[in-house]
Amino acid sequence: xxxxxxxxxxxxxxxxxxxxxxxxxxxxxxxxxxxxxxxxxxxxxxxxxxxxxxxxxxxxxxxxxxxxxxxxxxxxx
Numbered sequence: 001x002x003x004x005x006x007x008x009x010x011x012x013x014x015x016x017x018x019x020x021x022x023x024x025x026x027x028x029x030x031x032x033x034x035x036x037x038x039x040x041x042x043x044x045x046x047x048x049x050x051x052x053x054x055x056x057x058x059x060x061x062x063x064x065x066x067x068x069x070x071x072x073x074x075x076x077x
Contacts, residue, residue: 040067 004012014033018026046060063075 036067038067039065039070041070042066 016028020026042064044062046062047057049057
């Protein structure tokens with residue numbers, strides 16, 4: 001996420017530039033321009049193996065907030 005707060009009240013242009021030597025494709029996804037309305041979380045599972053119903057394994061992951069600031073007190077898995 002990129003803040004444009006420094007440009008508040010000004011007209012700006014946003015450009016996406018693709019320089020390619022082999023004319024391969026450029027894919028752009030999930031562009032949003034505006035004020036986030038709420039926290040927007042993106043969770044990624046980084047656990048490397050499946051333990052089944054009887055084994056144990058560490059659970060690893062990451063959570064990113066792509067929206068407004070969130071005051072997180074507790075995460076339960």
